[in-house]
Amino acid sequence: xxxxxxxxxxxxxxxxxxxxxxxxxxxxxxxxxxxxxxxxxxxxxxxxxxxxxxxxxxxxxxxxxxxxxxxxxxxxxxxxxxxxxxxxxxxxxxxxxxxxxxxxxxxxxxxxxxxxxxxxxxxxxxxxxxxxxxxxxxxxxxxxxxxxxxxxxxxxxxxxxxxxxxxxxxxxxxxxxxxxxxxxxxxxxxxxxxxxxxxxxxxxxxxxxxxxxx
Amino acid sequence: xxxxxxxxxxxxxxxxxxxxxxxxxxxxxxxxxxxxxxxxxxxxxxxxxxxxxxxxxxxxxxxxxxxxxxxxxxxxxxxxxxxxxxxxxxxxxxxxxxxxxxxxxxxxxxxxxxxxxxxxxxxxxxxxxxxxxxxxxxxxxxxxxxxxxxxxxxxxxxxxxxxxxxxxxxxxxxxxxxxxxxxxxxxxxxxxxxxxxxxxxxxxxxxxxxxxxxxxxxxxxxxxxxxxxxxxxxxxxxxxxxxxxxxxxxxxxxxxxxxxxxxxxxxxxxxxxxxxxxxxxxxxxxxxxxxxxxxxxxxxxxxxxxxxxxxxxxxxxxxxxxxxxxxxxxxxxxxxxxxxxxxxxxxxxxxxxxxxxxxxxxxxxxxxxxxxxxxxxxxxxxxxxxxxxxxxx
Numbered sequence: 001x002x003x004x005x006x007x008x009x010x011x012x013x014x015x016x017x018x019x020x021x022x023x024x025x026x027x028x029x030x031x032x033x034x035x036x037x038x039x040x041x042x043x044x045x046x047x048x049x050x051x052x053x054x055x056x057x058x059x060x061x062x063x064x065x066x067x068x069x070x071x072x073x074x075x076x077x078x079x080x081x082x083x084x085x086x087x088x089x090x091x092x093x094x095x096x097x098x099x100x101x102x103x104x105x106x107x108x109x110x111x112x113x114x115x116x117x118x119x120x121x122x123x124x125x126x127x128x129x130x131x132x133x134x135x136x137x138x139x140x141x142x143x144x145x146x147x148x149x150x151x152x153x154x155x156x157x158x159x160x161x162x163x164x165x166x167x168x169x170x171x172x173x174x175x176x177x178x179x180x181x182x183x184x185x186x187x188x189x190x191x192x193x194x195x196x197x198x199x200x201x202x203x204x205x206x207x208x209x210x211x212x213x214x
Numbered sequence: 215x216x217x218x219x220x221x222x223x224x225x226x227x228x229x230x231x232x233x234x235x236x237x238x239x240x241x242x243x244x245x246x247x248x249x250x251x252x253x254x255x256x257x258x259x260x261x262x263x264x265x266x267x268x269x270x271x272x273x274x275x276x277x278x279x280x281x282x283x284x285x286x287x288x289x290x291x292x293x294x295x296x297x298x299x300x301x302x303x304x305x306x307x308x309x310x311x312x313x314x315x316x317x318x319x320x321x322x323x324x325x326x327x328x329x330x331x332x333x334x335x336x337x338x339x340x341x342x343x344x345x346x347x348x349x350x351x352x353x354x355x356x357x358x359x360x361x362x363x364x365x366x367x368x369x370x371x372x373x374x375x376x377x378x379x380x381x382x383x384x385x386x387x388x389x390x391x392x393x394x395x396x397x398x399x400x401x402x403x404x405x406x407x408x409x410x411x412x413x414x415x416x417x418x419x420x421x422x423x424x425x426x427x428x429x430x431x432x433x434x435x436x437x438x439x440x441x442x443x444x445x446x447x448x449x450x451x452x453x454x455x456x457x458x459x460x461x462x463x464x465x466x467x468x469x470x471x472x473x474x475x476x477x478x479x480x481x482x483x484x485x486x487x488x489x490x491x492x493x494x495x496x497x498x499x500x501x502x503x504x505x506x507x508x509x510x511x512x513x514x515x516x517x518x519x520x521x522x523x524x525x526x527x528x529x530x531x532x533x534x535x536x537x538x539x540x541x542x543x544x545x546x547x548x549x550x551x552x553x554x555x556x557x558x559x560x561x562x563x564x565x566x567x568x569x570x571x572x573x574x575x576x577x578x579x580x581x582x583x584x585x586x587x588x589x590x591x592x593x594x595x596x597x598x599x600x601x602x603x604x605x606x607x
Contacts (some may be wrong), residue, residue, distance in 0.1 A: 061307055147307055178327070185323035192305040193362070194286065195238040197322045199339065199350040201271075201359055202235045207324070 217355030223261030242363035274299035276353025298551035304365035389415025413475035468514030477523030
């Protein structure tokens with residue numbers, strides 16, 4: 001491996017970690033609105049390049065308890081979180097998230113549960129000596145009428161390489177806001193339809209296959 | 215397999231591409247027996263819909279035989295099915311409202327951003343209709359992979375030949391929904407712009423729904439003749455001032471409902487349309503909406519405007535004043551095909567609706583490129599083209 005590609009891989013790995021950790025992350029202050037209006041913090045206008053907090057809500061036509069139970073088992077998350085290869089539960093209640101990073105590498109990030117409320121909330125954060133500081137929460141609320149459940153994912157992290165890190169993350173299509181949005185959509189698809197939509201014509205053309213081979 | 219692929223503006227070819235495979239549990243593979251060229255395929259052919267890539271397999275009106283099923287498909291090998299052009303999961307909020315063409319789950323997550331930016335919310339997926347709508351391979355091919363095969367495809371009885379049921383995939387329900395969106399009442403006079411396949415089916419549907427008079431507007435004598443045979447009165451817009459004529463034909467009131475079955479490449483003579491042609495050519499994203507503007511001016515106060523014609527982006531010089539001052543109801547929409555297939559199949563079986571009168575050409579799949587060219591350039595004679603894989607050249 002040349003020096004350049006090592007640097008590239010290293011940078012990619014770090015940035016990827018930041019992006020993908022997006023999933024692992026939890027933010028406790030989402031509901032402590034700083035503004036005067038009722039909008040969630042992550043929808044506040046932020047200075048250009050600032051990416052400390054991302055979030056998204058989807059409505060899923062399934063009961064709250066069912067969605068909560070599925071998400072509570074972290075080993076389910078790699079099914080719809082594209083960058084997460086595996087999440088292993090540790091003996092101490094912490095989890096190790098194995099994040100895919102090209103070329104063919106994985107980065108490990110250890111997280112612990114910050115808080116959990118049955119059928120309502122799961123929050124997590126990276127442990128103290130992590131390479132990257134990150135936190136996140138997923139919140140489950142009844143949607144009006146028969147619409148099912150409103151699922152909100154909010155994440156925060158410290159970008160490792162500032163604007164450059166964000167640019168590279170974007171290059172790898174792992175820009176956290178985008179990734180969070182796509183992962184939540186895939187979660188919805190999986191829950192509502194039992195599968196995740198792909199327009200591939202052949203198995204070799206699926207994104208998973210391309211990542212394996214690419 | 216052999217398939218019609220897009221290569222660029224006015225350039226489609228039949229190529230050999232990889233066969234489709236079962237990927238998800240609810241998939242089925244269909245061996246295609248008949249597939250049509252749709253008027254909206256011409257928007258891709260003309261290069262005015264973004265997000266088409268060289269090599270994409272086109273086609274969204276198709277039917278055939280089930281040859282392979284995923285573990286969660288409820289279809290069986292050997293069944294004959296017609297496949298709706300809208301890909302719908304059946305389980306999301308919109309599908310449960312029977313708004314199938316707004317399905318939340320059929321457009322792959324990573325493809326939703328384009329249309330979310332354009333429309334505020336992402337579009338559902340369609341077969342063979344650009345990466346805005348998912349980038350799925352279409353049905354102008356020997357085989358197609360059909361996702362959510364337990365929701366979309368409708369099994370058709372053996373005694374109904376392909377020509378009678380193929381159009382359940384798109385243009386028949388599209389024409390029907392166009393008439394439904396015009397909220398036709400028994401005493402209504404209805405004007406339909408465009409006597410292409412959707413316009414013709416909208417005319418037939420409006421008559422079945424009990425409109426007292428249907429007026430068809432086009433410039434091709436043969437297409438106007440087909441409208442006349444259905445029972446419509448006709449106007450050739452090259453010969454006649456359309457608005458004056460409609461005022462006379464509606465006894466000075468104005469028509470009660472208008473249907474724009476033309477869409478964004480309309481060939482009106484209005485001066486603003488000339489600007490729109492130029493802007494569309496240079497990629498400024500302006501849809502040519504001269505038929506729709508004319509329709510809005512011609513409809514009566516309190517009238518109803520239905521838009522089945524395809525528009526992609528923005529238009530300008532919109533008759534906003536007429537819309538507000540006249541108190542109009544305007545409804546558009548991609549067709550919620552799955553909502554209509556069963557009831558329309560019954561109407562085909564009992565003879566209420568005929569789908570065969572507008573078919574002008576049946577070609578082997580290998581001649582698909584010729585079909586596109588003629589369907590675009592000889593609209594008077596080539597009223598509807600069906601492609602048949604395996605048909606002798």
